[in-house]
Amino acid sequence: MHPHPSGSTDRVTPGTVRVEARAHVAVTLFDDRGVIQNRDREYDIPVGEGSGFNVAPEGVIVTATGVVQSSKDPAVYAANRVFAEYFKVKIPADFSRHKLKDPELNARLQACYPPRQQNATCIFTLATKVTVFPYADPPAPEGYPADLLRTGTSPSAPAVLKISKGGEDATFPTVPLATSLGSGIESTDVVGLPTRPSAKAPPKVETAHLDPPGGRTFKPAERAKLSAFLSNDGDGAAVIDDGKSEVIGLVTGGGDAPETLTPVEDIREALVAANLTARRGPVDVLYETALGSYHNKFYANAIPVLEQVLRVRPDHAVAQDHLRIARANRAAAPASGQARPQPVKSATALSPLLLTAIGVVAVCVLIAVAVPLTLRRRRRAEGAPGETPPEPLAAVSTWPPQGTQTMEAGPPEGSFPAYRQASKPGTGPSPVAVAPGAGPAPAGAAGSAVAGHGANAAGHGGQVQFCTQCGMRLGKAHRFCGFCGHPADQ
Structure with missing residues (x-):
C-alpha cells in the first residue's frame, strides 16, 4: 500500500x-x-x-x-x-x-x-x-x-x-x-x-x-x-x-x-x-511558509506567520484551523498536581572522574614536553664540548633590520665598507650582545657597533664573524656555529 x-x-x-x-x-x-x-x-x-x-x-x-x-x-x-x-x-x-x-x-x-x-x-x-x-x-x-x-x-x-x-x-x-x-x-x-x-x-x-x-x-x-x-x-x-x-x-x-x-x-x-x-499569490507564499513549521510542530514559529495570512485573507479557513491548533499546543502545560518531567541527562556529558583523568594526562604531557626543552636550553647555555662558553651580555641592542649586513672592523675612513651576510631574508630582528671593552664603533659604521660574544670575539685580525645561518657570533677558530651547527665557512 x-x-x-x-x-x-x-x-x-x-x-x-x-x-x-x-x-x-x-x-x-x-x-x-x-x-x-x-x-x-x-x-x-x-x-x-x-x-x-x-x-x-x-x-x-x-x-x-x-x-x-x-x-x-x-x-x-x-x-x-x-x-x-x-x-x-x-x-x-x-x-x-x-x-x-x-x-x-x-x-x-x-x-x-x-x-x-x-x-x-x-x-x-x-x-x-x-x-x-x-x-x-x-x-x-x-x-x-x-x-x-x-x-x-x-x-x-x-x-x-x-x-x-x-x-x-x-x-x-x-x-x-x-x-x-x-x-x-x-x-x-x-x-x-x-x-x-x-x-x-x-x-x-x-x-x-x-x-x-x-x-x-x-x-x-x-x-x-x-x-x-x-x-x-x-x-x-x-x-x-x-x-x-x-x-x-x-x-x-x-x-x-x-x-x-x-x-x-x-x-x-x-x-x-x-x-x-x-x-x-502572496497569500499562498505566507501560508506555505507557515505549513513547514506547523507540520514539524514548531508552533511558536508557525503562529505569527498564520496570523499574517489571516491579516491578508481573514476568511482563510485552513489557516484559522491551524492557528487554533498551534495556539492550543503552544500553551499546553502539565495538569495541576502532575509530576513535571525530569530533565534528561545528555548522553555526551562527562563524569567528574573522567575530567580528572584528562587533567592528569594533560599535566604529564606538558611535563614531557617542557623537560627536554629546558635541558636543551641549558646545554646551549653551557656551550658544546670544545667551545668557549658564552660570556654574559653587557648590553643589548636591536639586531639590524632584515637584509642588513655586518661590517668588518676598522675600515679606512671614507672607504666603502666590506659587508658579510648576517641573516637570511625573512628572518626577523634578534638581539645581539656588545662585548665589554670593545670600544666605540669605527668611523663610518652604521648604527651601533657590533662586538663579539666573549673575550676573544675580535679574532682573525680584529674581524668580527657571525653565523650566516642563525646570525649568532662565531667562536674563535670554530669551524661550526655553536648554536645551529652551520659550517663557519659558508
Missing part, C-alpha cells in the same frame, strides 16, 4: 471550490387564438453542480465541462413550465419533450419546443450563470459570480471560469498545479466539495491509486467509493499527487460512466486557450 502523507492535501484544500451552474432562460409564449396575447416568464434552471479548484489569486477556476454545461436543453424545461402555467395543463417540469391529448394544444406545445421554427409559439433567450463558493470561514452566502470562458467537447474536458466580482484584490488561495502527469505517480488523493463549504462542511478527501501508475484510470477495487464520491456532486474534483502535493488533474465519472482522470496537461492547454496562466 502506498503512503498517503499526513498534511499532503493541506496545500490544495484552501483553493478548493464548489461550482454551481444555472441557465437563466427568458421565454415569451404567444397565444394567437382570437386576440394575440403573450406571456413572459424567466427561469433559473439548474445545469450542473460539482467541485473545482482555483489556479490564480484573482479567481481563475478549473472544473469539468459537465459541471457547467448540461447535455439537457434548458429551453425544453422552460417550454414545459410556461405552457403548463399558461394553458393550465399537466406537463412535468423536466427536460423531456411531452405530448398532449388535445391535438390543438399539442401542436402549439410542439411548436414551442426548440429549435425555433416559422410557426414557433415560443421565443427563448438563454444565459448561463455560474457561481463559485470557495472554502472560507465565514462562507460567502451568495458565492461569487463567474464568467464561463471556455468549455470542452466532452463532459470530462476542463472548463475555465473567472470570478467577475470579488477577486480584485487578488488574495484568493490557489492550488499548486503540476507541470505534467508523471509516469510513476500511483498514490493520490481526490479532494472536492459535495456541498457548499463552511467550517462545518470542509472539503471531502478520498484516497485513490492510479492503475497503471501514471495512467488515467483507478484501481478497480476503489471505483465503488469513487463513484459514490462523484455521484454526490464530486465531478471536477482535484486529484493530488501525494509525493509532491500538487494537482495532477481532475476526476469525472460515477454512475454508469467510468471514473476517469483528466490530466494536468489538458488543463494547461485550456488555460492557454482562454489566455490565462496558473500562478500562486
